[in-house]
Amino acid sequence: MKHNLFHQITDQMTDPSFIEEIKKIPDGDKILDCIQCGVCAGSCHARFAMDYSPMQILKMAHLGLKQEVLTSSTIWICASCYTCASRCPRGLNIPAIMSGFKNMAMKNNVSAPIALKPKFHKAFTEIVGKYGRMHEPELQLRLLKKTSLGDLLHNASLGMRMLRKGKLKLQPSKLNSNTHFSEIVKNVLKQEGQK
Amino acid sequence: MKYAYFPGCSIHASAKEYAMAANAVNKFLDVEFVEIPDWNCCGAIDAVYAYNRLLSVSLSARNLALAENMKMNIVTLCSACFFTLSRANNMLREKAELKSTVEKAINDAGLKYEGGVKVRHYMDVLANDVGFDKIRQQVKMPLKGLKVAPYYGCLIVRPTGIQRFDDPEHPTSMDKVIEALGAEPVYYPDKTRCCGASLVITDEEVMMEMTKGPLLTAKNAQADCIVTPCPMCHFNLDAKQKDIESHFDIDIGLPVLYITQLIGLAFGISPKELGLHRNIVSPNRILEKLKATNYTAPKT
Numbered sequence: 104m105k106h107n108l109f110h111q112i113t114d115q116m117t118d119p120s121f122i123e124e125i126k127k128i129p130d131g132d133k134i135l136d137c138i139q140c141g142v143c144a145g146s147c148h149a150r151f152a153m154d155y156s157p158m159q160i161l162k163m164a165h166l167g168l169k170q171e172v173l174t175s176s177t178i179w180i181c182a183s184c185y186t187c188a189s190r191c192p193r194g195l196n197i198p199a200i201m202s203g204f205k206n207m208a209m210k211n212n213v214s215a216p217i218a219l220k221p222k223f224h225k226a227f228t229e230i231v232g233k234y235g236r237m238h239e240p241e242l243q244l245r246l247l248k249k250t251s252l253g254d255l256l257h258n259a260s261l262g263m264r265m266l267r268k269g270k271l272k273l274q275p276s277k278l279n280s281n282t283h284f285s286e287i288v289k290n291v292l293k294q295e296g297q298k
Numbered sequence: 299m300k301y302a303y304f305p306g307c308s309i310h311a312s313a314k315e316y317a318m319a320a321n322a323v324n325k326f327l328d329v330e331f332v333e334i335p336d337w338n339c340c341g342a343i344d345a346v347y348a349y350n351r352l353l354s355v356s357l358s359a360r361n362l363a364l365a366e367n368m369k370m371n372i373v374t375l376c377s378a379c380f381f382t383l384s385r386a387n388n389m390l391r392e393k394a395e396l397k398s399t400v401e402k403a404i405n406d407a408g409l410k411y412e413g414g415v416k417v418r419h420y421m422d423v424l425a426n427d428v429g430f431d432k433i434r435q436q437v438k439m440p441l442k443g444l445k446v447a448p449y450y451g452c453l454i455v456r457p458t459g460i461q462r463f464d465d466p467e468h469p470t471s472m473d474k475v476i477e478a479l480g481a482e483p484v485y486y487p488d489k490t491r492c493c494g495a496s497l498v499i500t501d502e503e504v505m506m507e508m509t510k511g512p513l514l515t516a517k518n519a520q521a522d523c524i525v526t527p528c529p530m531c532h533f534n535l536d537a538k539q540k541d542i543e544s545h546f547d548i549d550i551g552l553p554v555l556y557i558t559q560l561i562g563l564a565f566g567i568s569p570k571e572l573g574l575h576r577n578i579v580s581p582n583r584i585l586e587k588l589k590a591t592n593y594t595a596p597k598t
Binding site for chain 2: 129149151152179181183184185186189198202205206219220223224225231232235236237239242243246261264265268272276278284286290291292295
């Protein structure tokens with residue numbers, strides 16, 4: 104944990120436009136309501152794997168520390184369990200803000216401390232966009248570190264366990280071509296492009 | 299009672315037995331699932347939502363629109379799908395700008411959503427539409443002496459607004475179902491902790507640390523098995539249990555059943571029809587324990 108960060112803030116580190124960007128995230132407009140009580144930090148089930156606590160991330164956002172926030176492991180480790188959101192006395196939707204940070208990091212090609220993360224989001228979205236449903240074997244294959252024998256064997260062992268029990272669906276399930284799905288995906292991508 | 303049934307991607311692959319058991323018990327409870335024709339991915343809690351929020355909400359909106367055409371409310375077995383569809387439903391109600399963008403995307407494709415669908419989790423239907431008394435009346439073979447740890451996980455109790463049906467800190471709906479079946483719900487501290495499902499592919503060690511908690515505290519509370527209402531939780535608790543045991547060098551050996559499988563056993567439905575052979579940690583030891591209390595599992 105980088106306890107000393109707050110004593111080392113320089114002008115170059117702060118970006119006053121960051122808070123305005125955050126306010127555009129759905130439910131992001133409430134970020135200034137945070138009273139730094141620490142309920143989110145104490146409640147977070149994944150805190151042990153984060154560099155900053157969710158409470159610290161919110162304060163860093165207040166201070167405009169955009170780069171520090173977007174390169175933190177916290178925003179990627181957040182498992183979206185919504186425990187913090189259901190306990191926050193100020194009603195902040197913290198996981199939605201974390202999703203917004205991930206989105207900013209991916210859009211700005213900020214290099215993530217966990218390299219697999221942006222690849223995971225991209226691959227997941229593309230597979231769902233292609234078939235309409237998730238096809239897990241394809242997702243696993245796209246993300247597999249093919250250079251690591253240990254990884255391959257580990258995945259094969261779980262894969263066999265799943266296969267034996269009929270829990271692995273090798274063929275993707277697809278939607279009927281005439282039920283609007285691909286048009287919706289096309290429409291969304293078109294609208295996103297206009298922004 | 300008819301519902302527009304949203305299976306979700308896990309139910310179609312790793313979690314088939316959850317739906318097999320739900321279909322088997324529904325017959326006893328006057329619940330009918332009518333599958334939403336050509337449903338698509340719910341929109342995903344974060345995997346799609348963080349990458350392309352508009353796409354995620356539009357994916358949910360298509361499912362909501364299809365259910366609205368059926369003039370039924372949605373029921374789903376998956377806590378993550380439940381949360382995602384509920385979230386989109388709320389957002390489409392409250393966020394005018396997002397609503398108009400999503401509407402345009404689905405209207406241009408020939409679909410319309412007026413906002414009239416409720417999203418329900420199967421546990422909500424069991425607790426509030428079916429009721430615990432009706433479940434109790436259908437019990438043929440009470441699960442006497444069986445200690446069951448209810449694992450609610452996170453998302454089933456966390457949505458905001460009208461979709462919330464149980465207490466987010468101390469939910470009791472599953473405890474009451476377990477009681478109605480003649481079994482004993484075990485009280486343990488981790489029943490609403492997150493299993494780390496969304497980290498399973500990218501941060502396996504973090505996920506294993508998160509899932510270890512409920513497995514160990516349930517075991518320490520002398521549970522014979524865990525039950526869950528979520529295919530994500532089930533995957534981590536059941537399919538990954540062996541990996542967790544070897545990673546931390548600990549011994550757990552706890553069978554993990556879907557809540558529908560447990561209900562089915564008490565209703566006298568055969569283990570085969572409930573898909574118990576598909577569970578990765580063998581549930582045989584609970585069947586053995588039940589046999590000792592005169593419970594006989596039907597063969598078919």
